[in-house]
Amino acid sequence: MNIFKKLFLNKSRTPEDGIFLKTITEIINDNPINLEIYKRAFTHRSMNKIDENGRAHNYERLEFLGDAMLGLIIAAHLFETVPTGDEGYLTKMRSKIVSRENLNALGKSLHLVDHVKSKVVASQFSENIHGNLFEALVGAIYLDLGYQRCKTFIQEKVIVPYVDIEKLEGKIISYKSLLIEWCQKQKKSFFYEVFEDTGNEAVKYFGVKLKIDNEIVARARATSKKKAEEIASKRAYFVLQDIIEPPSH
Incomplete structure (x- = not known):
């Protein structure tokens, strides 16, 4: 980003933006460049927001992207670390790592739902909102900071704490x-x-x-x-x- 544009964006931020910037920085352990992407990642469809192009402004498209990035990075990790695994085995292991149960646990551990903008009261949220927000956050990191930083985030938050092949082999996901x-x-x-x-x-x-x-x-x-x-x-x-x-x- 052009340095003058970045300075302008910093000056135009509201106090609320400053609080949100601090929150995102702590969650991703890095400095976001485009805060608007992360705002979208925490906007529920109930807000009925649209962007300048008339498209829905909520986390659902970022959730789709984050799901794809998680699948790709986890697949690459398994391919490299389990050289004896065939396609069926690797697919099963990936499914266990990115199970809805795990993603919901990740979203909860980061308290992501505390920062979502919604017209729905928190008590009425589906359990899966925690995992949905985590996927949206991954998508936002990829768009804002690129593949390598997204990969590092997934390694820190998913692979290191959750990927134990021996335990996963015995885990039943359905x-x-x-x-x-x-x-x-x-x-x-x-x-x-x-x-x-x-x-x-x-x-x-x-x-x-x-x-x-x-x-x-x-x-x-x-x-x-x-x-x-x-x-x-x-x-x-x-x-x-x-x-x-x-x-x-």
């Missing part, structure tokens, strides 16, 4: 996928019986009965069908764990 795969291999029938289970509560709940070979193995309820099925699958896994994964001798 109990439903694992259970379905096991049932198919064992030629067992399975069925998720889903029904609304609201009771007297204002929030809509869904109940699930998981049947394997026409026998109910587990039940669960949650605020979405997907969550209820995953919880039921996890419970079924622990019921059948000795069969699914026989103890080694």
